[in-house]
Amino acid sequence: VSTQSTGAQEKHNEKQIMTLERERRELKAQRVQNEEQRRLLAQDKEKLEEKIDTQRSELLARAERLAVMAEAIETEPECADTSVIKESEKAKLRAELAVMKKQE
Numbered sequence: 556v557s558t559q560s561t562g563a564q565e566k567h568n569e570k571q572i573m574t575l576e577r578e579r580r581e582l583k584a585q586r587v588q589n590e591e592q593r594r595l596l597a598q599d600k601e602k603l604e605e606k607i608d609t610q611r612s613e614l615l616a617r618a619e620r621l622a623v624m625a626e627a628i629e630t631e632p633e634c635a636d637t638s639v640i641k642e643s644e645k646a647k648l649r650a651e652l653a654v655m656k657k658q659e
Contacts, residue, residue, distance in 0.1 A: 618655065625652045 625648065 621648065621651055621655065624648055 628645065628648065
């Protein structure tokens with residue numbers, strides 16, 4: 556009787572060991588997958604930050620150009636009429652300037 560129970564116990568133990576080893580492999584695979592996701596998210600974050608910085612710089616440069624052009628138009632309206640600025644560009648500039656003033 557004790558030989559049967561010992562054999563059954565050994566089978567049970569082997570089954571538990573196999574289950575634990577399978578779970579360990581699954582956890583390891585999941586850990587690797589999580590690390591890869593973390594790496595990809597860090598890359599995406601870095602790219603987004605670079606894009607934001609670029610857009611911020613472009614917007615600042617554009618705002619500076621608009622401010623200079625707006626000042627020229629406001630201080631010397633006759634100069635704007637004879638300058639290289641086309642009518643459509645002047646209208647667009649005035650519209651953008653109005654939006655900027657509202658945002659301030």
